[in-house]
Amino acid sequence: MITLCLLRLPVTIALIASALIGGLHSGLDTHQAIAALNDNLLIGAQVGMTYIMIGAFAVALARSGILDLFAMKVTHMMGSSETHTHGRVKWFLYGVFMLCSVLSQNAVPVHIAFIPVMIPPLLGIFNRLRIDRRAVACILACAISSSYLLLPTGFGAIYLNEILLENVNKVGADQGLNVTASMVPQAMFLPVMGIITGMLVALFVTYRKPRDYKATPDIHPTPPQARRLSMPQLVMTILAIGVALVCQIYFDSLLVGSMIGFMLLAFAGIFRWDEQDDVFTQGMRMMVQISVIITIASGFAGVLEATGEIQPLVSAAASWIGDNRPLAAALMLLVGLFITIGFGDSFASVPILAPIYIPLALTLGFSPMATVALLGASAALGDAGSPASTITLGATSGLNADGQHDHVRDSVIPTFMHANFGMIVFAWVAAMIL
Template sequence: MTLQLAQETGGAGKNDGGRAAFVLGAMGAVYLAAEALGYHINAVVLAIVVMIALCLLRVPVAIAMIVAALLGGLHAGLSVPEASAALNDNLLVGAQVGMTYVMIGAFAVALSRSGLLELLAAKISARLGTDAAATGRGVKWTLFGLFIAASIMSQNAVPVHIAFIPVLIPPLLGVMNRLRLDRRVVACILACSISASYQLLPMGFGAIFLNEILLVNANQVGNPLGLTVTAEMMPKAMLLPVMGILLGMVVAIFVTYRKPRDYRMTALAAEKAGPAVPVIRPLQLVATFVAIATAIWCQLAFENLLLGAMLGFLILAAAGVFRWSEQDDVFTQGLRMMAQIAVIITIASGFAGLLTATGEVAPLVEASAALIGDNRALGAALMLLVGLFITIGFGDAFASVPILAPIYVPLCLALGFSPLATVALLGASAALGDAGSPASTITLGATAGLNADGQHDHIKDSVIPTFLHANIGMVICAWIAAMVL
């Protein structure tokens, strides 16, 4: 459903090809004019601008990153073999994280086969959505609490990412319609809760973002410059930026979207209001909880989410949650769900490695530091806004960290930021725009659930509300964190 939605909302119009040619032609003309006038364009700046432009022109993110990285390398004087080698040699770190994503995807699909989410949705819908009592305030706050809890668990305790949304939300649309609940507030709750949980809690996807990506890249770039950060510092550094996200969610609930909004009670919503309760055999129920507990234990004991997801997948298969012969099919579905993220993260490591190989990161940092001077407040604000601009282009915070780290870490050290402030700026700059990007899996997942009856627009009802409420508060609180940490 999510992939289909991405195609529907991101499909190019008949004039997009002409616009793309015009924009690329204009960029080429500016580049040639600058070179002719003797102005040297920094290879890192060139690569990032080209990557963002290609993403905005709806070129696949993976292709945009490869093309931009190679152009930056060639502009810096590297030969094609040298640029290709620099790109390929740095794919390994990203590939390790990407494989974890693939295994989590397989585990998520296997969990969905257990019927637990359908059972939960059916029980809630049957209990809350049968009569006029479903118009009470208690029902609304129960739903809000459910959405927050499910979003947090989907990133940490039961790492299924956005797979729960198209299963949990549609059966509750009838209840939400009777409550006259504005679906935009639900989109904000889902986006803010998901974003906050993986940025703050070091389990599941949080362990990947904080420890395997943010920590690794900060140390990889910072160690030669004298910066060393530890895993214990990650949640401390991200606490204030996350408070900004949660503040945005509170504003959406109590201010922006508190007024009732009417939706048509479509046949689909009426049908979903009372779905059949799935029957789950006791053995499958026990096996599901054992698989979840095993995945959590592997994270806590070995800090290995890949191993936990794999063991959980095998436990569900052995217990008959799905047929043994269907393992390939389940794994393939999980691969499809996470493939885009895994590929982007893998290529992002090569992108960052090639930018470093150009040798133009240091001159860019020096020029930026000279421009900013001793004004750390201005430097922090600029880094956050640039990070927002980059991440909004392709909608993935996990892939943004390797791109930003080679520039942001040296710049933070040059401006005198502390290790905690450096991590806060890097992590927040990468995460800004993840919730609110048209291409983000978070906003696509929210639309996939809330638009099940065709009454929730992806851009107007998911992208714009989540962008405003998840990012404005985060920019302010991340800037404060950079100043006080």
């Protein structure tokens, strides 16, 4: 599976093909391998459906024009104010990007949809301030990753509760492992501190110096669907965001919160009533790839379990490693990095890694908290820094609006170095001390 992903085969094909090859190699016939794949799709499909609803809500918010309004206000404030020093303006923008990144994952679950709307109108300001756009890419990647890995609302609720906690308890049930929801953020605290440390290194050391870009006209890529908000519509849009957040917390369901938010935006007249299907379809199109990958990844994990080869693999690995837990933790983190780099999504990596990592960690004597930290960090490594990650693709879509920001050199490599190296070190420490 890793090899096929690195060869740039579509991730869905890589997962299905490698699952069937592994099943056949273990002695299952074709029908048994396909049945094992199909029987486990439901778990991933439930999460995938949530992603589709989030996509619809994100498109509805984009059509409201609220993100464009915010970007225009910031641009106007920066352009008209002569009293601020360049340093103050730069750090104000950095703070805004950090805040928006956190909100986009936990409070207003639009994921990376805010980046191509908010960033391009500010590129002229970046050029005058001589901001290194690689620093902005690191802020976006590190802040987005940190928020969903630590805060259990929005996308954090999906990753921490619906995926990580669910897989840990399901796979660890036979070995008496029982992890509560409150334990998961505690276990992920140190790995997240590694990401934040990497972001600070990027801002204060690596990309601290000014960088010059060609002067270009200000870019205001307001989507043709976006409309000027009347005051009642602005109030209803803010209300829809607040109600969506309250509902997702009250019902413990991001699916329900996003659906209610979408309906409120429709009733507010943000888009015409007969455009609902179009908005929903656009949202589905935006999220369908990650939804399909998560669904197929659950089937892949099901085939691994059906082969009956996981326990022998775990026993052999434990025998080879012996009592060297530091080496085991390092190897598990590095393997997780390669897997997630392959297809760029930490949410889909958990069900792939869980059937092997959890028995192995428990066999080697890691505590439940250390086991959660190892699995959660291993699956998240590479999400920020993969060429195929929605995070790096989103950063590039905004920062390259004027053609001066290369995806690999200016987004992938900087975010890979600063988000992942620190996380590996801090996650390894967490595995040793928890």
